[in-house]
Amino acid sequence: MQARLELAGVSKFYGETCAVDALDLKIPAGTYCCLLGPSGCGKTSTLRMIAGHEATSRGDIILGSSNVTDLPPAKRGTAMMFQSYALFPHLSVLDNVAFALKMRGIDKAARHAKARDLLKLVHMEPYAERLPAQLSGGQQQRVALARALITEPQILLLDEPLSALDPFLRVKMRGELKRLQRELGITFIHVTHGQEEAMAVADLVVLMNGGRIEQQGTPREVFNRPRTAFVARFIGGHNVIARDDHEIAVRADRLSLHRGAAPREADALIATVSEVEYQGSFVQIALSSTAGDLVAQLPEADFDAAPFAVGEGVTAAWLPMAAHPLEGPHL
């Protein structure tokens, strides 16, 4: 039932353009993996190649012990949940979920019983007879999820599953995706461009850029030890600061602001406050300095004890242990 997925040197060319460049990736069984990156980074092409909706130009996709590179989607043991769900508009919720079983020639009573079980799993049983157009976005997503799960896939592929939902629902649904993944114990591969979303759900974050993997690891590893300036900027909450011959990343909440000189053991930059944003539990302060724009996050209480005003000159300081050295740009 459970199988690990391995991509070995997988590439995708569209004519002359290279969308995915010799990707090597191993995803252990039962992992919640997020393919993260800006648009055009190759994450969707990668997902579609795993699904079998896009042919690989080069390389192999291995699921468990079998090479599935040239198999059609339904023979791979994967199932895909499409962006904006792609529910069949002329079929009821029940028939949408039972569709894959109908294609396998399973009789009506059996496939409807199975479909009802899955609707129960996603709490959509009362809506079985409705048409997709009569459901809200969140409900449609649950139905799409049930439809993808009915074939009992080893890997569920989710293409930007939360992008069609409003922010509140997005947070709620990502929690449910995580719960479902934990309960089913299968691998989820979730494509997103939202780093917050990826950090919240993923066991394994794979950050992509320009068709290559920029960094992979647990959300904590990626956030605390960004490998390159691109990762530090994309993942957010970091300042990328140029030092003599290399760049360092300093977390925004590790930056301290001082009116006079900085503590002796700390590194420091002279800066001017350009914006102050209240964010609830912390206050975000944008700074401009000779080394570029910086962001500092101060706990609300610290800020209130000694507030800074826009235009004020300050010293931004960080302890050497808070500075994380970055590698040069990916070669």
Place this chain on the structure above:
Amino acid sequence: MSIARTLNDARSELVAWLQAGPMMLVFGLFFLLPLALVIIVSFWDYNEYEIIPRFSARGYTETFEGCLTELPNLCTILKTYLKTLKLCFLVWAITLTIGFTVAYFLAFHVRSTTWQIVLSLLCTIPFWTSNVIRMIAWIPLLGRNGLVNSGLQKAGVIDKPLEWLLFSEFAVVLALVHLFTFFMVVPIFNSMIRIDKRLIEAAYDAGATGWQTLRDIVIPLAKPGIVIGSIFVITIVMGDFITVGVMGGQQIASAGKIIEVRLNALHFPAAAANAVILLGFTFLIIASLSRLVDVRKEL
């Protein structure tokens, strides 16, 4: 406040009537009025040389003359309608098959919009010439000494010319299919182009074969186009008399032809009665087709 609102309502109502006005006028003047006249005339009396504006059901009774007494043999009118229905069914089935295939190719296999437009325009080229010319163009092709017969004879496939190529039911069906397939292509293409391509992918993901996708996804979603195209073709073919006349060598009877013959004989009430019968008949077919799909939703 409430007076202002009432005035506003009255004004928007007036605007709505004005906007609908021109269409209502055209519809009333060129459709309802003539239709009413035809129905009235169909109940008038007539003799060899004049119409007598006096109530009579003669137009109808003469049309159905002998239909009861000749049983179990069919009377002329029923035979003619059966013949027309058969022609209509053949043309419908063939135009549907070809039209669906062409539309499917245009909608799903031609990727670029530019090519879709170019190929659709290509389908309209036959319409650059008149209906009659397109029909007559078949004659040098299919005639006794036409291109097809002489070609087949030279190739040694046949010894003497095939007689059924021209002035036959075959020729009528061929010409009608040629004339009206495009009326099937357009609405079906229009329905298909609205099908989200991701639905096809989702079906493939669920393990559907090409045929299963066609049966369970494409055909149900293209049904409105299929019904609208069918309505076009059926209404045109049921009333056709020119194509049936020219391509059938004036030897094949059809519902439209009866009306023409009556008109030529100046039996206007009888022609009107036949027109009303044909209208009723066609209306029944359309009504039953409309039950299959809510056409209004698609417009």
